[in-house]
Amino acid sequence: MIYLDHNATSPLRPAALEAMIPWLGAAANPFSAHALGRAAAAAVDRARGQVAALAGWHREGVYFTSGATEANTTALSRGRWRVSAVEHPSVLVWGDGVVPVDDRGRVVLDGLVDALEGYTGLSVMLANNETGVVEPIAELAALARRAGVLLHVDASQAPGRIPLRVDADFVTLSAHKFGGPQGVGALLVRPGRAPEPLLRGGPQERGRRAGTPNVAGIVGMGAAAACVLDAMRPARRDRLEAGLVALGGRVAGAGADRLPNTTCVAFDGIEAADLVMALDLEGVAVSAGSACASGSPEPSHVLRAMGFVGSAVRFSLGPDTTDAEVDTATDSVARVLARVG
Amino acid sequence: MRIVVAMSGGVDSSVAAALLHEQGHEVIGVHMKLHDVAEGKEAPAGGGHCCGLDDALDARRVADALGIPFYVMNLREAFKAAVMDDLADAYVRGFTPNPCVQCNGVLKFQVLLARARALGAEALATGHYARTDGARLFMAADLDKDQSYFLWPIRPEALARTLFPLGGMTKPEVRAHAERLGLVTAQKPESMEVCFLPDDDHARFIREARPELDGAGDIVDEAGRVLGRHDGYFRYTVGQRRGLGVAAGAPIYVLRIEPDTRRVVVGPAERLTEQGLVATGVSWLRTPAPGEVVTARIRHRGALIPCTVEGTDPLTLRFHAPARAVAPGQSVVLYAGDEVIAGGIIRRAALPDAVAPVA
Numbered sequence: 124m125i126y127l128d129h130n131a132t133s134p135l136r137p138a139a140l141e142a143m144i145p146w147l148g149a150a151a152n153p154f155s156a157h158a159l160g161r162a163a164a165a166a167v168d169r170a171r172g173q174v175a176a177l178a179g180w181h182r183e184g185v186y187f188t189s190g191a192t193e194a195n196t197t198a199l200s201r202g203r204w205r206v207s208a209v210e211h212p213s214v215l216v217w218g219d220g221v222v223p224v225d226d227r228g229r230v231v232l233d234g235l236v237d238a239l240e241g242y243t244g245l246s247v248m249l250a251n252n253e254t255g256v257v258e259p260i261a262e263l264a265a266l267a268r269r270a271g272v273l274l275h276v277d278a279s280q281a282p283g284r285i286p287l288r289v290d291a292d293f294v295t296l297s298a299h300k301f302g303g304p305q306g307v308g309a310l311l312v313r314p315g316r317a318p319e320p321l322l323r324g325g326p327q328e329r330g331r332r333a334g335t336p337n338v339a340g341i342v343g344m345g346a347a348a349a350c351v352l353d354a355m356r357p358a359r360r361d362r363l364e365a366g367l368v369a370l371g372g373r374v375a376g377a378g379a380d381r382l383p384n385t386t387c388v389a390f391d392g393i394e395a396a397d398l399v400m401a402l403d404l405e406g407v408a409v410s411a412g413s414a415c416a417s418g419s420p421e422p423s424h425v426l427r428a429m430g431f432v433g434s435a436v437r438f439s440l441g442p443d444t445t446d447a448e449v450d451t452a453t454d455s456v457a458r459v460l461a462r463v464g
Numbered sequence: 465m466r467i468v469v470a471m472s473g474g475v476d477s478s479v480a481a482a483l484l485h486e487q488g489h490e491v492i493g494v495h496m497k498l499h500d501v502a503e504g505k506e507a508p509a510g511g512g513h514c515c516g517l518d519d520a521l522d523a524r525r526v527a528d529a530l531g532i533p534f535y536v537m538n539l540r541e542a543f544k545a546a547v548m549d550d551l552a553d554a555y556v557r558g559f560t561p562n563p564c565v566q567c568n569g570v571l572k573f574q575v576l577l578a579r580a581r582a583l584g585a586e587a588l589a590t591g592h593y594a595r596t597d598g599a600r601l602f603m604a605a606d607l608d609k610d611q612s613y614f615l616w617p618i619r620p621e622a623l624a625r626t627l628f629p630l631g632g633m634t635k636p637e638v639r640a641h642a643e644r645l646g647l648v649t650a651q652k653p654e655s656m657e658v659c660f661l662p663d664d665d666h667a668r669f670i671r672e673a674r675p676e677l678d679g680a681g682d683i684v685d686e687a688g689r690v691l692g693r694h695d696g697y698f699r700y701t702v703g704q705r706r707g708l709g710v711a712a713g714a715p716i717y718v719l720r721i722e723p724d725t726r727r728v729v730v731g732p733a734e735r736l737t738e739q740g741l742v743a744t745g746v747s748w749l750r751t752p753a754p755g756e757v758v759t760a761r762i763r764h765r766g767a768l769i770p771c772t773v774e775g776t777d778p779l780t781l782r783f784h785a786p787a788r789a790v791a792p793g794q795s796v797v798l799y800a801g802d803e804v805i806a807g808g809i810i811r812r813a814a815l816p817d818a819v820a821p822v823a
Contacts, residue, residue, distance in 0.1 A: 397537075462581060
């Protein structure tokens with residue numbers, strides 16, 4: 124199986140797995156006073172430092188969560204937030220007003236300061252999960268400051284792909300997008316902005332997130348953070364994209380600054396959902412849009428917001444994807460298109 | 465051979481997939497998601513929805529147990545356009561439509577077949593009880609379960625790429641296979657209702673699809689005398705006897721539905737008999753040979769009525785003996801022996817005067 128769906132989840136890095144193994148079998152409650160508990164607390168603290176280092180954040184501002192959805196919910200479930208039209212659904216649900224994007228998927232800055240009047244904050248992702256389009260976070264940060272509102276940035280897709288230096292009040296991270304385990308993420312919080320806890324009844328995460336920490340998961344996230352590259356090079360994605368465009372593919376967000384591992388491509392004559400299934404049967408794992416409970420893909424709100432016509436398939440590469448793999452994937456697409464042409 | 469099997473989550477399509485898999489074919493399970501069961505409207509006890517989440521899960525469990533790929537295809541828009549919109553229109557016009565026929569003709573044997581081709585499949589299989597030799601369409605071996613009546617719109621070129629693995633089997637045999645194979649759907653109850661009309665409550669469907677429509681009106685006899693009131697003409701079907709709420713000496717039946725006046729015309733059984741019918745939207749699978757004996761079926765499980773073809777499109781049939789309750793909107797299927805040779809949508813009973821020298 125050629126795995127080109129790293130934006131959905133990226134496999135656990137061996138270093139993360141290795142770091143986790145001892146903790147999966149350990150009696151390790153970091154809030155226990157005994158030696159085993161202290162060891163666990165030290166491990167969690169070390170991971171906190173590793174995640175802080177990845178993001179250039181201060182260690183005390185790193186709050187571990189069960190993943191990006193919990194981090195987004197913690198940041199956004201209080202107050203009144205304006206969110207971009209291309210956000211992940213776990214952000215969109217908290218949006219009380221939407222910021223449109225242009226045809227390349229970039230947030231429209233004109234008039235945004237006025238549009239933030241009366242809002243608690245603005246939430247815009249660092250890079251889009253479907254198209255890979257990178258949003259102008261530096262400009263948005265300045266703009267939010269001018270408007271006097273908070274800025275939340277869902278940076279789930281960024282680590283290991285583009286530098287993660289974000290000037291924001293809240294930043295969401297997800298471990299399994301960069302080689303850590305599933306079920307763990309973090310909310311990075313600027314000093315003085317500590318969020319109201321979602322889960323109460325315990326002192327964990329400085330009282331901001333009650334519940335025994337997922338020690339093995341947190342250790343895995345830290346280990347993955349410590350070994351991700353600061354940035355990926357786009358050459359392999361470009362090679363794939365050129366091949367797909369040669370087959371008639373139209374790239375969503377073409378011309379915009381995009382993640383170096385992502386290309387989102389529509390082909391005339393075949394629904395993205397069918398291409399995903401056909402490629403699965405060819406041994407190539409990709410995806411289209413997001414999936415509803417029964418597994419049936421819905422039209423993408425991201426592409427709709429960009430005014431992109433048609434349904435598109437997302438190819439998202441990982442750090443170990445090879446030229447041979449992207450060439451094989453391109454050949455598979457060509458074979459499928461030949462059936463429907 | 466790579467074969468896509470349409471898996472509803474019921475026992476029939478589960479066994480169809482399992483048998484083809486057992487025969488060594490490369491089987492791909494596909495569940496068609498056709499509609500949503502709207503929130504707040506619970507599925508009836510015991511399920512029965514072909515497209516609810518539970519049925520998709522059952523289909524997935526069967527596919528997982530067989531070790532075959534399984535996909536859910538979102539066909540909601542196509543289903544709405546091809547089936548649901550027409551269905552509401554047909555009821556408004558006073559017809560008694562058959563959505564399963566439309567779904568087979570368009571969704572399964574056009575849209576799904578095309579998508580199966582994109583998956584590299586040479587054939588599409590379903591759990592229908594019918595038989596095909598790749599060129600012709602026949603009744604199932606089990607005449608009690610025969611579903612050929614619902615399959616007439618299938619085109620010959622689609623038939624060439626269609627398999628009905630259950631066509632030669634009886635329902636108990638199918639259940640026995642399901643038990644033998646340990647399929648989770650083995651004991652699932654039969655679903656008799658239209659998949660998106662819980663409890664077959666089509667009146668509710670029309671109220672929701674056409675909320676502005678006021679269908680209430682009079683129940684009248686053929687002389688126009690008002691015998692009672694009804695709260696929606698679209699609730700009635702030609703030949704219907706029960707649920708009229710009208711007291712009359714002899715049993716009375718719905719003879720006609722008049723959407724313009726919203727009247728439901730009723731009368732005694734003998735006024736229900738017709739000499740023939742005219743049908744449109746006709747699909748011919750083959751032309752009958754000269755002198756070939758043909759029969760018509762005008763409702764699911766209805767009798768086979770010997771008849772003469774007096775026109776091919778519109779399909780004009782003369783019954784050799786009067787037949788009861790010709791309901792506009794229902795399908796008429798023309799058989800030669802056990803072979804389906806044509807079908808169409810009944811537009812009206814009786815024959816046009818030009819070809820109908822009715823005594």
